[in-house]
Amino acid sequence: MIGMKSESQKPKSPFYLNLKEKVDENILLIQDARGDFLLDKLHEQSIKYFLNYCLNKPWTNHLFLGILAETEKNLDVQTTYQSIKNINRRLIDIFNNYRLEDMLDFDVNIHLYNYLKASIFPEHSSNMRSIFFSHYKRVSYESSKWIKLKCNQEQQGYFEKFLIPLPYFTSRDFSFSKDATEQAHKTRKSETDAVVPLLPQIRAEAHFRWNQIKRIREAFLKAFEQVKHGKAELPLEIQYNEPARIGERFTFRLWDKPSFVIYHKDKFSDSIVKAAINHTGTYSDDNNHYFLEFLGAERVEDDDIGEGLWFREIIQKNLIGLWYRNISSEELEQKRQLLLSWGYGEKGSTSLPYPFHSQHKAILFQSTTVSNFKNKSGRVLFDIEPLYVATTFGLLALDVFTTTGARLNELLQISNTKECIRAIKVNKQTKFSFYVIPKGRDKVEPYYISDQTMKLIQSVAKMLREHYSSNKIPSVQYRDVRSHLFPEPKPYFFQYNYKALKRYTIDSCLHFLLHGLILETQEGIPVIIKSHLLRHAFATEAAQRQKIPIEIVAKMLHQRDVDVTGYYSEPTSSQVVQTVSDLHDVISDYVDLDEAILRSPKELQDQWVEYQEKVGIFNNVLGGICVEDAVCPIKMQCLGCRAKIPQPEKKHQLYEVIELSKDMEKRYSLMGLDVEVKKAKAMRKHARNELKEIELIEKYREEQNYEPHIRFQK
Structure with a gap:
């Protein structure tokens, strides 16, 4: 009307x-x-x-x-x-x-x-x-x-x-319709095949990079304190050794606006230099701004050329944000071709990719001051805080995507509320989950997470408390798709500057965190990590490599269009799952589940025992922690299962499995049981693969606690 x-x-x-x-x-x-x-x-x-x-x-x-x-x-x-x-x-x-x-x-x-x-x-x-x-x-x-x-x-x-x-x-x-469908399927399959075998390495590299950004930020803050308390003058040189795995010595220089202008006075007008000397106008103390210059990296033990920062070229080429503004057509085409060579954008398309544009203030964005000074001087200048924020959000997103298979919309719903983050105690251990509304539903469902994921959530919470100078995370309006389901403001973890993040902000954080990883299809085409690609990788790993039935994969991914009830055909199993699931719905804030069961009727106790025997969630499993809440799809054969997160604390179990498999292989060979011999070899292979992932976890945990000796020099 x-x-x-x-x-x-x-x-x-x-x-x-x-x-x-x-x-x-x-x-x-x-x-x-x-x-x-x-x-x-x-x-x-x-x-x-x-x-x-x-x-x-x-x-x-x-x-x-x-x-x-x-x-x-x-x-x-x-x-x-x-x-x-x-x-x-x-x-x-x-x-x-x-x-x-x-x-x-x-x-x-x-x-x-x-x-x-x-x-x-x-x-x-x-x-x-x-x-x-x-x-x-x-x-x-x-x-x-x-x-x-x-x-x-x-x-x-x-x-x-x-x-x-x-x-x-x-x-x-x-013909384009059929061609497009076939090409999309082929592309998705090729990209997924490239990513699936490398998921442990991708997670580990993300942790390594976050640790590195954290070290740079801490060096920046310590240098700032030196200047603030009059113990040093600007410009101040900062130098420290990266961990032995990297084997490089990083050198930075701390600047503020006046010191940079005075030092490079030949690049600025007399009026600007005068304002910088007198600390007036935009160069007053109230308008001051501190930033870093990367001077270079050198090898500690040999004469090889240091690799330096993984994001150096992004900074040098001014590719953060809407890079194509106010540049010549020749420079625009050069940068577009560089981005295409990295895999950003679609060949044949006339559109301009901007993979590092978060569209959210203070996330990845570099200040106008740093951008202008960099253009005038040609130096590698950057603001560390927006990069630290981006990598912190990116690391948590990557972890959730690759350990739960959650969608981006579900990730953005995670909030600092007891209705969302729930904890229960099982066998004197605290287990965590978050409850959000999956796509196509209107009620919350649980996503079980590991201790590692919970620690990353706590890291984001710590960052937000520092950002807001408050012990509380403020409630903000949800801003992504399906916002009509979330009308009330909540203390979402994915927020900054009093605004909830949107999906393209998460993608830009992932692009920055994982930039430069060598991921290619079999045809040699670069693969860029995207949130939905990680979900496909999670599903493919579960269904194709671990042979988990598609009905269970659908449950893990919270997908509706699969006949899940057909799989749960045995009445006793369905009743057990439903009964205990109903119990889970009313448990939060560190309820001791074991005590609750002991105080319950004998019928429920028996059902809980049967549930523990058939369902992985909350059970101690070989070499890690299970995050699958359905009837176990692989009959408790936990080695190599996608629903398990390996834990370094349990690696001794995997060493025992390797020795056991060797003995089994010998015995079955003597008995002429070729199939059982293959199973023993597969067992050993899975255990060794998990030990490799545990080794990566141990390395980034070790580097997380690494405190370099920072040297300052005028």
Whole structure:
């Protein structure tokens, strides 16, 4: 229906005035059957993109009408956002190619058809065409359907001129649909195959890098204290040795704004130098800013060239944030090609990748001061705090993705509340889980986590308390997709500067933390770690390598579209799981589960014993901790299981397994039992693989406690 043009009746959206006179007023005032303005339901992410990129286009009104029609259907926020972005970008391409100036000039049977046939822009991939046509067709259909069902005859006549032309052909008329599906499947499989065998090494390298950033930050803070208390002057040189595994000596220099300008006075105007000397204006003590310069790395034991910081080239090339602004076309193309060589972006696409743009203040972002000084001097300058924040968030995200298979949306829900983080005591040991709402559900479900994950959550909590100078983590509004399920502010762990993080912030943190890891498909194509790729890797490891039934994998991943109940066909098992699961739902805040069971009726005690025999969660298992809460999918054959996190404290058990397997192999060989011999060898292989992962865990734990001797020199 068309809303009334009344000052007393207008949308409450803060973007209404920005859109007024740029989008048809009657479109802005569209209401639903309850009289609520559809504009008020449209997510800010979609509106901001529309304001930045879709105004003053021939299709401005057409596209906005289409997304309002989608909004009334309560589609996923990300779906609507992707619709706007893809339709807008491709229409720009098509209109520019044919020099069209009005939607009346746009003929879908010629212009759109030729694009989908690859007669124009042949460099665009089948996937790009498939995604565009899917969004275009849906928005076109939904807006046409909305007019027919929601509007009277007069209103239909008015809005018809804003309809996106509906094509009569389908995706079956083109080869790109099948090509895109096959290519997407092939790409996902290739990337997953590249990542799965290296998950332990990826986790370990992330820990090593976080430890390194933490050491740099601590050196920075100690140097700052030296200057603050008058024990040293700027610029101050900082030097320390990295752990023996790295074997390098890092040298930095601490600056503040005035000292840097004075030292490099030939690079600045006389007025700026004068302000720096007198500490006035932007160079006053109140506006001061401290930052680091990386001078280099040298080998401690030999004459080889030191590798230095893994992120040095990102800093040197100014690739953090929206790197493509205010640079020449030649420099832009050079940087774009560099990013493509690293695997960021899609070859053939004209879009510019920005993998290190967090879109969240103080996360990865470098200050304007550091950026300007770096451009003038050519030095490797950086703010350490935004990098420390990014790696801290990135490390926790990586751990959760690779040990629980959680989705990004589920990760962002983790909050510092007793309803979310729950702990129970089993066999005098504390076990943890977090409860969030999976995709497609409306109630919380448990994700069981290891002690290591809990320690990382505590590290994030410590960082946030320091950031806010408070013992409490503030409650903030949830800002990612499905936000309608979380209307109340909560103390989310993934937040900063009083704003909850969004999915692209997490991706940028992962990109930065894992940048430069050599991950390639069998075809030699670089693989970039993404949150959903880690989920695929988790599932593939469980289903293909560990041979866990797909029904159980679906449960581990909290997926709905699998017949899980078919697997739990035995009444006794189902009853046991359900009974104890119901008990878990009411336990929190360090309830001693063993005592609770002992005080319960004998029937429940018997069920608990049976549950412990069949279900992994809360049981001590060989070489680690089990995080699987279903009936054990591999009948307690815990070696190599994806649902187990190896623990260094239990490595002696794995050494015993290796010796045992050798004895078993000899005995079975003498008996002529070839199958059992193979099982013994597989047992030994799994144990050795887990020992390798434990060795990596021990190394990054050791380096976490490493305290280098820091030397200061003027």
